[in-house]
Amino acid sequence: MKHNTTLWFVAILLIACAAPANAQRHLQADSIAFVNAEWHTDTLDGFLYRHCHFQQRQLFNSNQYFSIIEIPKGSKTRLRFVADSVLTTVSNFALRSGALAGINGSYFNMSTGAPVCYLRIGGKELGDNEPGRNDSINRKYYQNAAIRLLPSGRPRFNIPDSNRLSERNMPDSNVMTSGPMLISRGATVPQRLDRRFVYARHNRTAIGLKPDGTIILLVADGRSKQHANGLSLPELTHVMRWLGCCDAANLDGGGSSTMYIAGGSTNGIVNHPSDNGRFDPMGQRPVANAILLVPSQPKGSSTALKSLRPNKDNTATKPDSTSVTQQ
Helix, strand or coil: CHHHHHHHHHHHHHHHHHHHHHHHHHHHHHHHHHHHCCCEEEEECCEEEEEEEEEEEEECCEEEEEEEEEECCCCCEEEEEEEEEEEECHHHHHHHHCCCEEEECCCECCCCCCECCCEEECCEEEECCCCCCCCCCECCCCCCEEEEECCCCCEEEECCCCECCHHHHCCCCCEEEECCEEEECCEECCCCCCCHHHHCCECEEEEEECCCCCEEEEEECCCECCCECCECHHHHHHHHHHCCCCEEEECCCHHHCCEEECCCCCCCECCCCCCCCCCCCCCCCCEEEEEEEEECCCCCCCCCCCCCCCCCCCCECCCCHHHCCCC
């Protein structure tokens, strides 16, 4: 009996040791598939728009659809936070602001439209981090990514301390808290795997920053078994790493995940929001806030909003492979 028990223990130990190696091999294969896929790229005014549809379960053993905006450091554009007391679609936020592009922002109460994470726009505080059921002092686990906009409209990322009100002390005029934080100063931020929100696959929206100053805005579609399965937060972290981000934060997702580009489609939506249950651009969910990309120059300047157009050679382009990490 002792001999059998020993064999059983050795077998379990071998399986446990093999699992990380197998997982690493799968991730390496996934990263190669991500880089070598047929990425379609459009060069627009001040940014690149990339999109790709993985339809053969070659990424995380699943189908995925990604929409990515890359904004180089020298772009004559800026990010802007916008919000409304009445729930509004991302496309409406964008049209009202004359935006070049936009994504949905942070979490909100779907009944009241009130923010459930800290939000400050133009120096005006619009919401605090909602307290937990049994803890009014410490922030919830997902409220740990503070996105600050510099006067230039470029983002900076912080992990605030545990006090849910600490963002009030930040001097910036524009602060949006979301989360969880995925990557901070090049290091992967550990996630709470006891939360289904973290390990289940959903539509996801994320914002990141590369070491060279390039801003990444990403939407991964989901809730479509045939077309796009969505990502867990660890999977989203890998994707943001493969895109070269040294900082990255998760934003509101699920049915809220939306990407708008001026002229990108009938309503400007280039991904497939899931609130209508179909894989098309028409399923936008009204949201409480958004992150827009607007021209740096005031309205009436020479900067024009151009319609989405293909590259001159109409060929697909891969993401910059020099910024992709094999992890």
